[in-house]
Amino acid sequence: MFYDLNIPVSATTGSAAAAQEQLETKKRVELLVHLGYHVVAYNHEVVGKLPPHHVNPIQKLDLPGVNLKQLSRLTLVVDDMSQNYGLNTSNHVVSSYDLVAVQPTNEKLFQAACSTFEVDIISLDMSARLPFYLKHSTVGMAIERGIYFELGYSAAIRDASARRNLISNAQSLIRVTRGKNIILTSQAMRAIELRGPYDIINLNTVRAVASTEPIASLAENEQWKLGTKRKKESQQTEATSLPSKKAKETKS
């Protein structure tokens, strides 16, 4: 079972751009199904504090007869330590999303995210040089609390310098997390930037990274998360077998 937990969608509805995006989302979803993914999360990104009357804008596609689970995800880009972002389960707006992610922009907020924020995913912009070092002690807190780190690959497919940064950031992330609690997502704005699950797994072996961990990160971890952490929808997730063995055979 493969997951792509970051398909960015923007908020506006009713405009021409929104219709265009709807079409593009359909194309991305169509391709995801073709490539063999089973779960997709539409990601809505908000910079700064959530407005008080924020409504979850994500519309799931009507896909009769298609085996694809659709989730909604909120990513909050946080940059101000003094703000209260209200990231807790009692916040109705936040809990209207299936997944909540946070993207800290400086080291202090990264520490706060790892130690106190109630989120599922910590996202960092891996296509640029990270503005701070990842420390094992900080990252370890997040792992203990069951938070996952996100690696988005589509920027690396777009251009070469992003590819270099991603490889270097991925290595440091994998070093400090010891390969645990990493999820791979596409962050693809366009269908052409998506890749097959096994293709992405293979990239991790090219980068001389312990290969089993990223396999788990694509498949098992997310299932665990959905299975235990979040609300009604998650309870419907059945146990699924991890295709890692098959993947290994395919590769080696």
Next chain:
Amino acid sequence: MVRFKNRYIVFDIIYADTPLGLSSLPSAHALRNQPDIALEPFGDTGRHNLRTPALSQKDLIFAIKDSIAENFGDYGVGMTQRALTLKYFSPHTNVGILRVSREEANMVWGAMTFIRQIKGNPCLIKVIHVTGTIKMCQLKTIAYDRDRILYLRRQAQLMQDDEVASRLTQAIHESKSEIDAMEI
């Protein structure tokens, strides 16, 4: 002396207008008839999967080699070029078989993942299977090829394009015998 070992990579090239077979979603052809929606960014590439087999084997192998050079440098090209051969490529279904040396299989696969366009057509390459013997690879390719051709033929029939449909019927037999005849 140890035998030189290869890997065979079965892959599929997916273009912007490749029909993917999700009936509930509008296919690329249906979208094409709606002039108010621009086909950006996956884009109207000007080629049509059912009609224009635009890609030659030579173009494809050059695209793969370029990507190896871009991502892994001269070292990568040097390490891979001895065994790197395109054993089979079907312009109907865009399915192909690439032979690589076993040690560098992951590297070549990685380079293929990073391909974004071939001859100006945006596309992505999906690896279907990796095998150690060409026999298994042939079986996989035949099955996949047949599924794709049958799907394309159904599409052509729905669009009442008899010429393409009959050509595709022929293509099933051609592709099977071609793959079978592939030398080991």
